[in-house]
Amino acid sequence: MHFRDSKRKVDYVLAYHYRKCFARHPPGAGSPELTHGSASLALVSNGGTGKGRAEPQRQDGDHHAPQEHPGVEVIELGPLDALEEEKRLQREEYERNLVEAGLEIEKDPENKSQGLSFVRIHAPWQVLSREAELLKIKMPTKKMYEITEEGGILKTLNEIWCKLTEPLQPQVPQQGNTNMKSLSYPFSREKIYLYNIKDKDTFFDNATRSRIVREILKRTSTKARNSMGIGTLIASNVYDAAYPLHDGEYEGQNDDMNERKLLYREWARYGVFYKFQPIDLIRKYFGEKIGLYFAWLGLYTEFLIPSSVVGIIVFLYGCITIESDIPSKEMCDQRNTFTMCPLCDKFCDYWNLSSACATAQASHLFDNPATVLFSIFMALWATMFLEQWKRLQMRLSYFWDLTGLEEEEEHPRPEYETKLLQKKLKNKNFTTENSNEEEKKKLTWSDRMPGYAANLGLILFMIMLTFSAVFGVIVYRITTAAALSFSTNETTRSNVRVTVTATAVIINLVVILILDEIYGAVAKWLTEIEVPKTEKTFEERLILKAFLLKFVNSYAPIFYVAFFKGRFVGRPGHYVYVFDGYRMEECAPGGCLMELCIQLSIIMLGKQLIQNNLFEIGIPKLKKLFRKLKDERTEPKEMDTNQSKDPQQWDLDYILEPFTGLTPEYMEMIIQFGFVTLFVASFPLAPLFALLNNIIEVRLDAKKFVTELRRPDTVRAKDIGIWYNILSGIGKLSVIINAFVIAVTSDFIPRLMYQYAYSQNGTMHGFINHTLSYFNVSHLKAGTQPENSPFAQDVIFCRFKDYREPPWSQNQYEFSKQYWAVLSARLAFVILFQNLVMFLSVLVDWMIPDIPKDISEQIKKEKSVLIDFFLKEEHEKLKLIESFIARDKKKHKSGTKGERIRAASFCQFNQSRKGSFASFSSQHTEV
């Protein structure tokens, strides 16, 4: 954790593999400028030698490199070695520049012919304070102020809540009084007296220190190669990795408690799944961006609790009312003999509706009036969740001192710079006269055209691929169903529908899982082709693409079942055929909602179980194993003999997986959010399953971050960025989709219409009869009649589910007036539902202020406290000056020395009243 002097803390580690091409220096010396002997050291200056070596190198190319090392054999220097040497020089230059920027570094001796070496970096106070000022990092000042709490009933309620949830709170030491908050102010060396600096080594915590170092690493360039920052160097393999250190071991019972161990005990274990998350500690350890992710995940999981409860109630309502539901009773009633038209040509027989009794009853579980209320509830739930998130975000950014955080300037990505360089070279070669200064500096539309075109084309292709997969499954269903119905085996034939549906859904699931992985990779590749300028745009575009592809992939089969299946069947005597004789598939007699429900639940559960949990646990384990094997193979014994005795933190961390961003974690949750909201009308238990999944997910992710990944760079972030927009988009989409599911997929509207418009006595009796149209079997086309029907002779009319004119009407088999009336009602319901729910959402949005009232008051209060604090400090300053002047009058002629001391302290006072001497001031007194 420290340099070899055991004093200076290691704030950042760079790792690289080296390979010696020749051995000029004695073992243990390394490059001469950077390690004097084997002891650690920080270079204060490195004069001409370093630069002198680097520059001719660049001008003359690689082949002159050996001349720099006279007396060394040149024979060995192959192209690989030249590359290696080039890298070494880059490293040297880079590290020199770091030292120039004020950082202190320590290197291990490169005492083997090849191996892994670490550069450890320490940031001294001078650098930290300078950078903190430039980065405008808010630090707590001495001034504390009380956070006013709500009075009255709210306070009491809050206290009771705190009492009740006490066992659920993680046992993490709170910093000081929770009712007091220190006033924060962007760090300024001029106002250093404001801050409560007890120890300069611990004033900035580890996360802040590593962030500062990271900032310098990003900024420092190696001019020789025209590359900018550590990103480029890692991209070009000069360094292997760059990471801050973990706080120590997370396991072990020894006394020295570090934050990592605390996090592991109180957060990153399945054993504490029932506890709240220690968000502040997570933020302190991993930074704001990851803190926000877990806060978001926590809030989402909490919000799933009420919706699960309501979902269960709705489901139970369905179970209880199943007995009293007249339509399903009528369907099951053996006395009602509805002779239905055959389900397939030739081989299928007429059948009795009562045989579909079970599906009718099952579908009532999900297709009942409570579902309508539930989907309104869920739409408002989504709005409430987003609102509440905005509030929580605001609250966190207040307590985390992120208010007023401005967007930071970002450096271009290495890939962008490479591309730009290529372009410049090309321009130099071809056109010299028409060189617009502006256009050289950035990639223009025409440069990006191929990338965009490839993107558009491939995304369209991928979407088509998804659609064809869905279509393939449809074809599978149609053909298999047809094939099975030819079967002579009675049991096979009776289970056709179940068999076909189940296998098809499983195929769908497998396809989704496979395509999901492919699409993830494709999205990444496509974004790289696009060459976005900054890391942020890269992330945003990647997310958008990946989301689009994965969304289409996950939901396409569900959309098909919800809105298209069974709508293009035609009617008896005039069926729609695909592929020469296969009839389009129909929904089960219970309605399409039942099938939608099955489809949804299997895909959602399967995806969660397999992808989120199995993959997420398994794949990192496999990767780790693979890495270990590889490492063991490449470096068989040397490592062991040297370092395995006492592995340092940097060695331990190097073995861990690097952190690759939060995108997959968010993506998983967002797709799940889609399952929970988009088709919730058809599957009220979705929130429950999501809740169960998330309780595991939180700890799974936590465990990954604490135990399996290198410590990520802390990144400041005020919000969750584009994810919020996607969430709110899904929320809006869910309103219209649910409206259509209820209106079009479910039987809600026809029932309502029947009860209030067509029923004789205002009850549902006769509803089934009303929904079935008549068909004269003599109108069946030749060759499509049932072949082996035992009672074909008795049947004159068969029934089918549709609103069509009866055979005895003038316009036989045309859509009847009821059809249009019901359609009108369905559409009117969509309009009503959509606008009502949208209006309610806007209302909720408007009623709940984005910034919690107490927080906005605190922020205002903080400002006035700050001004008071400043004015007071200024006043004190003036007083002090007056007293100086008074003393000055007395001592007017006391001599040179007193005078000098006074002047010096005076100056010092100006600069920093109580704090440390600024550098020049101390230099001055030294003189």
Place this chain on the structure above:
Amino acid sequence: MHFRDSKRKVDYVLAYHYRKCFARHPPGAGSPELTHGSASLALVSNGGTGKGRAEPQRQDGDHHAPQEHPGVEVIELGPLDALEEEKRLQREEYERNLVEAGLEIEKDPENKSQGLSFVRIHAPWQVLSREAELLKIKMPTKKMYEITEEGGILKTLNEIWCKLTEPLQPQVPQQGNTNMKSLSYPFSREKIYLYNIKDKDTFFDNATRSRIVREILKRTSTKARNSMGIGTLIASNVYDAAYPLHDGEYEGQNDDMNERKLLYREWARYGVFYKFQPIDLIRKYFGEKIGLYFAWLGLYTEFLIPSSVVGIIVFLYGCITIESDIPSKEMCDQRNTFTMCPLCDKFCDYWNLSSACATAQASHLFDNPATVLFSIFMALWATMFLEQWKRLQMRLSYFWDLTGLEEEEEHPRPEYETKLLQKKLKNKNFTTENSNEEEKKKLTWSDRMPGYAANLGLILFMIMLTFSAVFGVIVYRITTAAALSFSTNETTRSNVRVTVTATAVIINLVVILILDEIYGAVAKWLTEIEVPKTEKTFEERLILKAFLLKFVNSYAPIFYVAFFKGRFVGRPGHYVYVFDGYRMEECAPGGCLMELCIQLSIIMLGKQLIQNNLFEIGIPKLKKLFRKLKDERTEPKEMDTNQSKDPQQWDLDYILEPFTGLTPEYMEMIIQFGFVTLFVASFPLAPLFALLNNIIEVRLDAKKFVTELRRPDTVRAKDIGIWYNILSGIGKLSVIINAFVIAVTSDFIPRLMYQYAYSQNGTMHGFINHTLSYFNVSHLKAGTQPENSPFAQDVIFCRFKDYREPPWSQNQYEFSKQYWAVLSARLAFVILFQNLVMFLSVLVDWMIPDIPKDISEQIKKEKSVLIDFFLKEEHEKLKLIESFIARDKKKHKSGTKGERIRAASFCQFNQSRKGSFASFSSQHTEV
């Protein structure tokens, strides 16, 4: 413009009326502390006397006041005089506190028994710099940087555009190079060397100076009366008015050009209506808030140009295609004899459809397919406008240095404080034990309950009032139409519809105008009842209330015509009757769209002409006249003899109207925006009329601000606040309303349905016949048959406009299948239109970035320039110090004096490297 020493600028003026109750001081002296002699002066300190006088005063109440002035007759002191004395003391205390805060003030001698007196305030550099630092006012630094412009074609296009619009640009001197922008940085006295301070008197411009003074005035309290700031004092009539001064005369040909004159010449005249607005100058003179209003108004007016053009095209399309429109041709064709059922019972006869030919043709002008496209266009237009406004806002806040502006803390309104005081007093009287500290500090829910209840009740009542007014007009129409149709006069009877419609709309308009004024007052009163805490919440709530009431008021009759008129008529033989025998009103044969159009155009035009222009010009004139008369009456001659010879700027400004906020200006425009977007499907010329109105409106408002109002306090604002939300709400509402207008009110869908579903040959021939149902006249109820019909015998069937089953059908007069089919199509169209347009709007919103790309790049660039600038300054500092140290070494023993000078300059360097000596430093050298 200046104090009597002609040097110190008057930054702010307080005006009050005084009345002497006794004359102790010799004339011309005023109160002894504030005016020494009659010469102007600024008090530097006012010791015990003033306070000593004020404090016993407070403790003992008013009746002891005379004891303070021994030797003065007490007899005259009535209650009015006591009040007057109280006020005078408050003024004295307040002015003393101002002086203590560092301001310099000058008063006129109170040499008359009563009259108007002015307190003129000047802010010296010390105060200005301190406050500018506290308020974080961004000031330009020395560092300039180039604004990178787009290269390539865009640049050329931009140049051409600039050339073309040159005559339209106002001739306002640009400050320096437009391609360069100074880097701005919040003013800081510690970093004073950053700024380009040529003259301390002009470094802060007039607007900033007056803002600073205003800030101090708001903050300074008179402890004695427990009141806070100038707001309370004005509210309690201690002062009459507080305002900054205008820059001078706006008329006159003399050479001294001031900004007000410039604004008048280049902006605030009708003569320059074709020119762009000098937004930067407006902002400089009136502040950001007013600047944003005019920028918004300008953008809105510009955006109206394309929509007017498209509107005219749509209208012309209607005019051109009127000849080829088959339905109206069929209607006008004398050969088609559609005998229509009578329009009223008993007195009306059967009539021929061709007699309604003219209205059919007129309605085609507005009811044609182009209208659908136009309303999609307008929905997108609204989105584009809002997006563009966001961008312009962002651009302005970049150029006006408002980026990063934080919300300022606001002081509670005086009314709120009064209420709080009352509550405290009450609490003291009644409960002493149950006194919650928190609850005392603010008004709780229970305190506000009556206010909220009154609000809710009155708003509901007002809305009911509007509805009853609309209903009253409906009743007027029904009864008048019935009454006129009894008339025996042939011409009267033939013009029934025209007469009734025209008079009814005019009544509507008058009601709207009257209620509008009432609602404005009621909304204000209601908001005052609510006692909002800060000025901002007051404004927001007032706006919301006023908008709600005015919106309902303006649009209720239009909504009625669009969606309800003619839908509850019933059918022949089964009409719906109201009030014992009056049939509900029907739309004209041409469709309701025509009537909607008439209603809309008359209300919109009438409202604009009468309210916006007549009222806005007339009422201020009248008010001015009234004020003048009143002033002349109360102060007949004294003023004239003394001051009229040479009226100072403060006298001139005092005569002007005070500025009362931008709410009415915005409200007017927002209601107009509603007319332009909400029902645009029925009246494509609305944008044109709005455009014409706004061209006048801009100059009208400008003129008002420049010539008729006192100079408003400059207020910093980053955006237009709640108005943006209202605008975007109207934009969203317009989508659904237009969808319904097209689907339900217009004949668009039935025509489409006929052409593609029912027509024999795919043309519109026969459409009229298809829309008319048959009625067997023998089914007319007894007593409702036409009495004096010449051809009653010949008529067996009469026709009426509806889709109903014919008399010969089984279910006669029920809605036919066509009815339901058309209804389904209408509703499907609504869903399609709404979701399509919403999707497109979201797309437009998403495609156009909120922050213009060049601006966001500039902002980022500015940040890095700032950091470079700072680092460079720091570097120079270090170098300078080094040179000092070098000199120090040489002169090591040169003596006390040199040493002292060095030390002093050293200190000064620390504080302000090149700028002025800070106060204490200069004090030090004086010593």
